[in-house]
Amino acid sequence: MTGTVPGLPDGMRRVLAVVAHPDDESFGLGGLLALLSDRGVPTAVLCFTHGEASTLHGRPGDLHTVRAGELARAAQELGVKRVELAGHPDGGLVDVPLPPLAAEVARLIGEQCPSHLLVFDSGGVTGHRDHQRATxxxxxxxxxxxxxxxxxxxxxxxxxxxxxxxxxxxxxxxxAECHVVAPVPRGRQCRAIACHASQSSDNPVLWRRLELLGDRE
Known part of the structure; x- marks a missing residue:
């Protein structure tokens, strides 16, 4: 049974999140995805890159492989029903023509029939050009x-x-231009974040952001 989520649009019956990197679904969208799952709203994630160009490396191993596994575990923690991980170049998503990227989104729209897409805002939140391109x-x-x-x-x-x-x-x-969603289940989000040990083990900016936001998105 799906339920209305205060602060989010009515009629969110199925959601597809579109992100650039493994961990975007947890570090950024995790509170909302967990809340939607709690309310019985099926969610899916399309991630365009493996995040292999990251300068953070809190676990041994090749990041291309490591981060794929982290994404799968985090998605399970968030209650995400389906994850699709593409192989576009991390840090080079802006160089991929927009129509093929949009076609990947369109294919999943056709398969998942979402009522809404969930994305980073058009500025990419962090200023990262991959985030902007995914959106x-x-x-x-x-x-x-x-x-x-x-x-x-x-x-x-x-x-x-x-x-x-x-x-x-x-x-x-x-x-004043934002719709506030509160409270969000930070506990579940933090467990998903912990799945991304290669990126979260030494990431003070992430933890400070969550501290400043409290239970609000």
């Missing part, structure tokens, strides 16, 4: 399919605080 591909496909898109973002004061403390490039709108 643009999702928007392109959604327009053609007539599917609604929900963008995850950070309120401006949180983005500014992180940038001041860590020298990062987070972006975000004025809080």
């Amino acid at each position: 643009h591909a999702a928007q392109f496909a959604a327009r053609r399919a007539g599917v609604a898109v929900v963008g995850w973002t950070l309120p401006l004061h949180v983005a500014d605080r992180l940038n001041a403390e860590f020298g990062t490039s987070f972006t975000g709108p004025d809080p």
Whole structure:
């Protein structure tokens, strides 16, 4: 039985998340995906890259393989029903033509019949060009399919605080422009994050962001 999720649009009966890297579904969208799962809303994830270019390497092994396994375990923790991991180049997603990326999204829209796509906001949240490209591909496909898109973002004061403390490039709108979803199940999200040990074991920016957000997205 699906239930209304306060702060999210009515009628979210099935959701496809489109992201660039393994861990985006947990570090960024994990609170929302866990909440949707708790409310009985089936979710799926399309991830465009294996995240092999990351500078974080908290576990031994080839990141191309390691991060694929981490994604599978994290998705299970979040209650995600299906994961599709593509093989596009990490850090080079912007160089992949938009129509083929959108076609991958469109194929899953046809197979999963989502009511909504869930993505990072159009600025990519962290400023990462791969994040932006993944979102643009999702928007392109959604327009053609007539599917609604929900963008995850950070309120401006949180983005500014992180940038001041860590020298990062987070972006975000004025809080008045955001719909707040609360409370989100941070416990489940943190368990999914822990599955990404190669990226989360030494990541103070991530933990500070969650601290600043509390139980709100």
